Amino acid sequence: MKEKLNGFHVALLIFMIELDVTVFMLPRMVAVQIGTNGWLGFLGLSLIAAFNIWLYRLVYRAGQGRSVFDISEAVLPKIVLYPLYASLSLLWLGIGAFAGKSFVLVFQTLSFQTSPPMQIFAVYCLLVYALLAKDLYSIVKASTVFFLLSIWMLVLAPYFFKDWSIHRFTAFFFHGTENGHSLSGMLDVYAVFIGYELCVFLFPFSDAKTKLFKGVFAGHAIITATYLLTILVSFGFFSFEEVKILQFPLIHTLEYIEMPFINRVENLVFPFFLFSNLVTTVMFAFAARSALGRMLPGVEAKRFALPLAAAVFALGFLPSVFREAAALIRLTYFTETCVAFILPLLLLILIKIGGKTSKEASSR
Amino acid sequence: MRRKGIGWLLALSLLSGCADQKILEKIGFARTIILEKAEGQDKALKVTISIPKTNQTESIVYTDVARSFKQAKIHFDMQNDRRIVLGQLRQVMFGASLARQGVWLPMESVFRDPAIGIRTHVIVAEGDIGRFVTRKYVQGGTMGEYIDNLLRSDPATRGQFDTNLHTFLRDYYDDGAEPVATIIGETVEGLKVKGIALFVRDRYVAKIQAEDAMFFSLLRSDAKNVSLFMDEVETPRGAGSISLANVIGKRKIKILSPPDPNRKKPARIVVELKLKGSLMEYDDLLEMNNLASQPVLERAMGKYVADRCERLIREMQKPGADGIGIGSHVRDRMRYKDWKALDWNQAFSDAEIEVVADIKIRDYGRLIDASA
Structure with a gap:
């Protein structure tokens, strides 16, 4: 019998996919785009993401657990679908690459400032390759371990209570944004949630017993709580205008931690973010692998690992400085947000049509 | 072949750290x-x-x-x-x-x-x-x-x-x-x-x-482990100096009314200090050295601390430097538009700020003077 994904592991996986380089700037994004007490607006965005996940659940129910590919190929001809698969694969590889490269560039503001970033990124891609060469179960198992290596950072939060003041939140709601509230601004904040939509590729690995969507919702809830804590710490620890100008408020808070035997802890803590970022890259590459595997059914899944890791590495050349990486992250994450919403709607329509045609076929 | 490849990869990943070395x-x-x-x-x-x-x-x-x-x-x-x-x-x-x-x-x-x-x-x-x-x-x-x-x-x-x-x-x-x-x-x-x-x-x-820095730190936030020296505490039985150690201070800022520039009404603010400490010296006030008179002493110290803190705040108000962050409390009580229109430095200078101090003597060291 084929091994199935447990709901618990799915939750941790979703947590790890959502947690990536965007979290470093999250408090600033919330302050700049939503304004004072932006954490409330942030919770609203999280609910929208939860609604999006619910749409995927509808797809799962309606499609009776069939994979995305089965659903769409039942209705649409391959000639329409293949270019779509290819472009989506490119998008996902791009997200993986730019998230990874941005992480390297952020890392280089702290240490290894003058090493060639692509050299560090090469090592990153090596790790991507090592994970991608395994099957999904192994990736999920690894990400469970990585989860433990990341989640402990939450215990650092109480460290800031002493210098934390509720008055810095101000009593104003959603004031003081850079240029009012805009859709693109909300998308900027929403980008931190991107990653949950990959649950659609987990359909073939679950059945009624594994409670896939319980896991996805739980993962999304944990990550929302984690993000919320990050925002609350930053908003009470820095003054509002200061959060708006800090490039990476999260790293900045870590800098404040000082132990009797060590200071500048951020250099030690920061590398732990590598794991969550790595899972993001690997899972997006896995999504690309699934799509490409559908187009080339003759090729063994493992054979994709090397070319895909190489593609991620190659895409990493596109942004060479942080400004470019941030722009590309914005572009790809915005596109992915649109994909995340359109995909389930499209699939629901296809299921409806497909349902009719199969009925027609059986009645004939 | 495969082993050789792994060797190269390992070397690449480990040696890349050497490109950017900092030798102590x-x-x-x-x-x-x-x-x-x-x-x-x-x-x-x-x-x-x-x-x-x-x-x-x-x-x-x-x-x-x-x-x-x-x-x-x-x-x-x-x-x-x-x-x-x-x-x-x-x-x-x-x-x-x-x-x-x-x-x-x-x-x-x-x-x-x-x-x-x-x-x-x-x-x-x-x-x-x-x-x-x-x-x-x-x-x-x-x-x-x-x-x-x-x-x-x-x-x-x-x-x-x-x-x-x-x-x-x-x-x-x-x-x-x-x-x-x-x-x-x-x-x-x-x-x-x-x-x-x-x-x-x-x-x-x-x-x-x-000399005032201690009192400033009491005003700025909750405080712990402060030593206070009060040079001229006025009591019903004469004036003298008192020293408190291991003081734990709680600060509370009450906004009675936020500033209203249109009606030219300044902000009215009360800073409440609650201090608890060990009495270490009260040399000039030995007539007070019995348990019964301690509440009197506490009230006298409270008045002293309040007066001194008020003087300190007056000094801060002259240049309009709100170093103790009263503004962030006033902000909580105002509407966004009014707050943005307000020049807080000026409003701070004009504000009526009162300090109320409540001091408790937690203990009085090694000696007990109950019989005196």
Whole structure:
């Protein structure tokens, strides 16, 4: 019998996919785009993401657990679908690459400032390759371990209570944004949630017993709580205008931690973010692998690992400085947000049509 | 073949760390940056940097006049035999006259550098800085080390607030608070905390005397482990000095009414202090040394602390420097539009601020005077 994904592991996986380089700037994004007490607006965005996940659940129910590919190929001809698969694969590889490269560039503001970033990124891609060469179960198992290596950072939060003041939140709601509230601004904040939509590729690995969507919702809830804590710490620890100008408020808070035997802890803590970022890259590459595997059914899944890791590495050349990486992250994450919403709607329509045609076929 | 490939990959991943090496013996860790006004030059800064030698008692000091701190650092790098790094910087010192002019530009340059820790102390230095940076201290260590330890053990600020890059910038950007910095000056024996510098935005505008610094720290936040010396406490049985130790202070700011500039009504604010401490000295007031008279003593001390804190606040109100962050509490009570239209520095100057202090004697040391 084929091994199935447990709901618990799915939750941790979703947590790890959502947690990536965007979290470093999250408090600033919330302050700049939503304004004072932006954490409330942030919770609203999280609910929208939860609604999006619910749409995927509808797809799962309606499609009776069939994979995305089965659903769409039942209705649409391959000639329409293949270019779509290819472009989506490119998008996902791009997200993986730019998230990874941005992480390297952020890392280089702290240490290894003058090493060639692509050299560090090469090592990153090596790790991507090592994970991608395994099957999904192994990736999920690894990400469970990585989860433990990341989640402990939450215990650092109480460290800031002493210098934390509720008055810095101000009593104003959603004031003081850079240029009012805009859709693109909300998308900027929403980008931190991107990653949950990959649950659609987990359909073939679950059945009624594994409670896939319980896991996805739980993962999304944990990550929302984690993000919320990050925002609350930053908003009470820095003054509002200061959060708006800090490039990476999260790293900045870590800098404040000082132990009797060590200071500048951020250099030690920061590398732990590598794991969550790595899972993001690997899972997006896995999504690309699934799509490409559908187009080339003759090729063994493992054979994709090397070319895909190489593609991620190659895409990493596109942004060479942080400004470019941030722009590309914005572009790809915005596109992915649109994909995340359109995909389930499209699939629901296809299921409806497909349902009719199969009925027609059986009645004939 | 496969094994060879793995070998190469391992080498690549492990050796890549060697491309950007920093060898401890070849690095000079700067401890102190001193920024002063360059005499007679408008756009220049006098930059001094102190790098401790490996014996930890002497330090190398470089001085240069440059357009910015970073330019000066390049000049220092040309002279120093080790690469100068800023990761272990302990304090940024501003000369008093530069601080009065405004410290924003050099401050931003320091803050922007991710290598510099945000716990780096921000200090205003009085006197001949050029001399005390090169002086030898009996307290041991170099000046940078000495000041760092001094600020962490200074009774007024100990455990209450470090005036470091983080707190300075936080309050600089906060529209309901103004930054403060510790003032350091020279004495015969060494260095001394000479008070607290009050800023408006980035300009040093007023000084809180060292004697008042304790009371300031009570006003600024909840406090722990403060020692209070009260020189002239008026009691029904004469005046005298009292000393309290191990004081735990709770501060509460009550806004009776926020300011209303349209009706020309100033803000009305009450600062409530609740202090608990051990009575250590009341030498001039020995008639009071019985348990029954302690409540009288507590009330007298309360009045003294309230009066003194009010005087302190009046001093802060003159330049409009809200170093204790009352503004952030007023902000909570106002509408966004009104708050944005308000000039808080002015409103703070005009505000009617009252201090109420409630002091409890927790214990009175080793002696009990119940029978007296």
